[in-house]
Amino acid sequence: MPRKYVPRLCARNYANYTQEALASALKSVKQNRMSIRQASKHYKISFGTLNNRCKNLHTKSAGTPTVLSSAQEKELSEVIKVAGEWGYPLPPGRVAILVKKFLDDNLMKTRFVDNRPGPDWIASFMKRTNLAARCTQNIKRARAKVCPRTVKEYFDNLARTLHGIPKENIINYDETNFTDDPGSRRVICRRGQKHVERVLDHSKSSYSVMFAGTADGKTLSTYVVYAALHLYPTWVQGGPKGSRYKRTKSGWFDERTYEDWILTVALPYCKKIPNDKPRVLIGDNVASHMSIRAIKSCMENNIKFVFLPPNSTHLCQPLDVAYFGPLKKAWRSTLEQWKSRNKGCVPKHIFPRLLKETLESISATSENNMKAGFKAAGIHPLNRYAVLKRIPGGNDEEPKPSTNNSFSEQLVKILKEERFGEKDQRQIPKKRRLFDVTPGTSVSEQQLIAATKTMEVDGQNKKASGTIKQEPGQKVARKISKKCHLVDVQPDENENTIPLLIKQEPNIRTSKKRRLNNVQLDGIENITHRTIKKEPAQHQEEKQATRLKKGKVTKASVRNKIRI
Numbered sequence: 001m002p003r004k005y006v007p008r009l010c011a012r013n014y015a016n017y018t019q020e021a022l023a024s025a026l027k028s029v030k031q032n033r034m035s036i037r038q039a040s041k042h043y044k045i046s047f048g049t050l051n052n053r054c055k056n057l058h059t060k061s062a063g064t065p066t067v068l069s070s071a072q073e074k075e076l077s078e079v080i081k082v083a084g085e086w087g088y089p090l091p092p093g094r095v096a097i098l099v100k101k102f103l104d105d106n107l108m109k110t111r112f113v114d115n116r117p118g119p120d121w122i123a124s125f126m127k128r129t130n131l132a133a134r135c136t137q138n139i140k141r142a143r144a145k146v147c148p149r150t151v152k153e154y155f156d157n158l159a160r161t162l163h164g165i166p167k168e169n170i171i172n173y174d175e176t177n178f179t180d181d182p183g184s185r186r187v188i189c190r191r192g193q194k195h196v197e198r199v200l201d202h203s204k205s206s207y208s209v210m211f212a213g214t215a216d217g218k219t220l221s222t223y224v225v226y227a228a229l230h231l232y233p234t235w236v237q238g239g240p241k242g243s244r245y246k247r248t249k250s251g252w253f254d255e256r257t258y259e260d261w262i263l264t265v266a267l268p269y270c271k272k273i274p275n276d277k278p279r280v281l282i283g284d285n286v287a288s289h290m291s292i293r294a295i296k297s298c299m300e301n302n303i304k305f306v307f308l309p310p311n312s313t314h315l316c317q318p319l320d321v322a323y324f325g326p327l328k329k330a331w332r333s334t335l336e337q338w339k340s341r342n343k344g345c346v347p348k349h350i351f352p353r354l355l356k357e358t359l360e361s362i363s364a365t366s367e368n369n370m371k372a373g374f375k376a377a378g379i380h381p382l383n384r385y386a387v388l389k390r391i392p393g394g395n396d397e398e399p400k401p402s403t404n405n406s407f408s409e410q411l412v413k414i415l416k417e418e419r420f421g422e423k424d425q426r427q428i429p430k431k432r433r434l435f436d437v438t439p440g441t442s443v444s445e446q447q448l449i450a451a452t453k454t455m456e457v458d459g460q461n462k463k464a465s466g467t468i469k470q471e472p473g474q475k476v477a478r479k480i481s482k483k484c485h486l487v488d489v490q491p492d493e494n495e496n497t498i499p500l501l502i503k504q505e506p507n508i509r510t511s512k513k514r515r516l517n518n519v520q521l522d523g524i525e526n527i528t529h530r531t532i533k534k535e536p537a538q539h540q541e542e543k544q545a546t547r548l549k550k551g552k553v554t555k556a557s558v559r560n561k562i563r564i
Contacts, residue, residue: 017045022053029054066128067110067117068099076102077129086392086415087144089136092122142311144419148394154309154316154439155384161306161441165277167215167380171266172282172373174319175225175253176327177206178355180345182336200336203345208251209355210261211319211327215380217367220269222355223261226348227251239352240359255288262294270303279303282379284313285439309439315387318373326369330361392419 025043028034029050036054040047052058066073076099083090090098100116112118117125126132162170181202189196210223221242226235228247236245244264246257253261270279281298283289285307295305308316315321334357338346346354362369378386388394393416 017043021045022049025050026053067103067108067112067121072102073125073129076125077131080131083415086419087139088415088419092119092133095122139314140311143314146309146312146315146391148388148391150309150439151312151315151387151391151394152384154312155378155382155387157438157441158306158379159382161304162280162379162382165280166275167374168218169273169275169277169279170215170282170374170380171212171220171270171280172214172318172379173210173212173220173261173266174283174313174317174324175208175210176319176324177208178328178331178351179206180204180335182332182339185336200339201344202339205345206251207348207351208253210253210265211323212266213319213323213370213373215318215371215374217370219366219370221265222359223265224352224355225251225253225257228348232349234349235352237349237352238356240356243352243355245352253288255291258288259291259294262291263297267297267301267303270301276302280306282306282308282318284308284317285310306441307439312439315390316377316379318370318377318379320373321376322373323366323369326362326365327358331358334358334361392416 021043022045025034025039025045028042029036029039034042036050037047039045040050068076076095079098080090080095096117100112100114103110103112103115108115112121181204182200187196187198205227208225210225212220214220221244222240224239224243224245226245226247227250229249231245231247236243239245244261246260248254248257266281273279279302281303283305289307298305313320331354334354335346338350338354359366374380375383376386378384385394
């Protein structure tokens, strides 16, 4: 049978009616309101079909019976849906292997080759069970471990922080990169061509831009950061209105750059808001955003800081949820048009103009996208279930003990353990951060200063506990700087060695690790050593004579040899 069956012209029609129409026709005939002939004409259903259904004839479906029963196919479709919801979707090949294993375990002989179904059966199975094929989007395990408990605690704190604050006072900010690669796209080419190439220059360079928007759909001025040591006048011309520009060595947002954005973009906008209610800045919890100066300036102007839960920006960040997607799509279109007329990568003096064209192309939908982002993130209107429904098990309560140990329930337990890890996520040791703040709550300057001092004290204690007490005559291995110079040479009477003491000094290279033997280092800092074997003079002369006979050295080199 072909993959897509096309009936021939004037062929007989099969099942050209809906199940609702068939049920209504049968009900009319059984209640004696219509005859079979009248119901056939009224509902446009074949007389033979109605006659067979009324007399319970030919109740089986037409065609070859399916390999799996309806109940088995339903259970398999539920397993596929559960695996996809928990972040472990099954590709067609894995589904075929799963069916083969089920058939082999039940000793079922089928028409499949080696009991493994092919692509035709997979396509038909998807149609029967209302399944579809989609491309996956990979997320890191750290993001996948965001559990419903963390989200619920975040929204509990956020509800108290945003109480009585209007939507125009709620601001979300986030930085993003504009890459110099328009990406791939679908084109028309010869059938069967495997490699379709497009001549278009691209690179891995990118430009960092800070965006911010309010819950009522307004956007703040953009803030562009270049990867350079100097900033030139041509790099700031032709950009969006009110944009600001800065440069850093790495091209990323550091603490000073973030402070400058707060003082030059966020604060001026917050001062223009007509009401006297507190302002709220919502952003991700990264080290560069933990600035004492920025928090102090915001507190003086009645502005609160709210940080999102770690690794949850794909769920709780309005800009990531609904704004950056259309923005990047418009950027790739603008970049592709520019590269079709120009060669090479996008220079820095051209980027402001391209950024302006990109923002103008989405100006019609920018306000709606911003509002949709705040709504999907559950911030305005405040709705925690907008985020919980996107997390596996977010809408469910604690599972109740059940005696029905079905295959689907066991699969859910395995996937839950695989995704979230231990039952209580807070018991898992996390990477130490500069400042640990409760998600959804505001932070003050005093809290940040106290936390910073605590981290400094912990670092000093850890450093003190890691020092090694050196004893005379004890072998010690120590890491040193690569650049050192010779300090002193002292012969050792007890052993036939000469320790060379080396002190840190620039412009001279040495190895990272040395071994010190029987040397006292009290009062000497940044000292390493190198031991050289001291050989008797007679032994050295015999060794040089042997090398001279073999032709490895010359007499001149022997005379010029420095003997220790």
